[in-house]
Amino acid sequence: MYNITLICTVHAELGKCTSNELYRFIDKIQPEIIFDEIPPSRYNAYFIEQTVTTLETDTIKMYLGYNNCKIIPVDSYEFSEIQKGDMDYNIISNNSIEYYNLCKEQFSMIIDHGFEYVNSTQNMELIERLQTIEKDVLKNTDDVKLFENFKLWYKITDNRENDMLKNIYDYSANHSYNNAVFFIGAEHKKSIMKKIQGYETKNGLKLNWNYNIYK
Numbered sequence: 001m002y003n004i005t006l007i008c009t010v011h012a013e014l015g016k017c018t019s020n021e022l023y024r025f026i027d028k029i030q031p032e033i034i035f036d037e038i039p040p041s042r043y044n045a046y047f048i049e050q051t052v053t054t055l056e057t058d059t060i061k062m063y064l065g066y067n068n069c070k071i072i073p074v075d076s077y078e079f080s081e082i083q084k085g086d087m088d089y090n091i092i093s094n095n096s097i098e099y100y101n102l103c104k105e106q107f108s109m110i111i112d113h114g115f116e117y118v119n120s121t122q123n124m125e126l127i128e129r130l131q132t133i134e135k136d137v138l139k140n141t142d143d144v145k146l147f148e149n150f151k152l153w154y155k156i157t158d159n160r161e162n163d164m165l166k167n168i169y170d171y172s173a174n175h176s177y178n179n180a181v182f183f184i185g186a187e188h189k190k191s192i193m194k195k196i197q198g199y200e201t202k203n204g205l206k207l208n209w210n211y212n213i214y215k
């Protein structure tokens with residue numbers, strides 16, 4: 001009961017990261033529940049009207065063609081305050097050759113190795129290093145707008161992660177299931193894993209998390 005596989009994604013097809021490949025993983029798991037990183041307000045746009053799409057929603061629609069499954073939107077991000085595209089990552093790259101090279105390495109590894117790399121400890125550690133460099137560059141920037149944009153984005157990200165976990169645990173407290181998956185962007189993985197430990201200690205409800213889709 002209450003088995004959840006966390007699957008890190010990249011939201012758009014890139015190299016070996018395709019909807020067909022992601023479908024292969026969830027078809028093996030046979031989830032009854034899919035917790036997806038979208039807000040409830042956009043459920044219709046993704047699954048009813050189908051006016052927008054992501055790698056994950058394409059995969060989910062493929063899975064729904066052959067299986068009964070409930071889709072639970074768990075995100076709280078409404079694109080109202082700021083979007084990730086509002087941050088100028090080129091400024092970070094221009095101030096750190098290491099950052100630039102790590103981004104190139106990550107892009108190449110995703111293309112060549114797909115979800116195996118996206119879900120790997122190697123990628124998680126690379127993302128952590130990128131985030132450290134971002135904060136170091138921002139500490140020394142005179143660009144007030146850039147600094148405030150990143151500061152707001154970090155706050156939104158933290159709140160979103162907390163909301164997503166709360167929504168998953170609230171649903172689990174009121175519904176029974178055997179197998180579920182949670183689709184989330186790879187940049188959230190380490191933080192989510194840490195927050196799960198604290199959440200279960202605080203609230204007492206224990207879910208059976210699997211962080212390795214290759215098990």
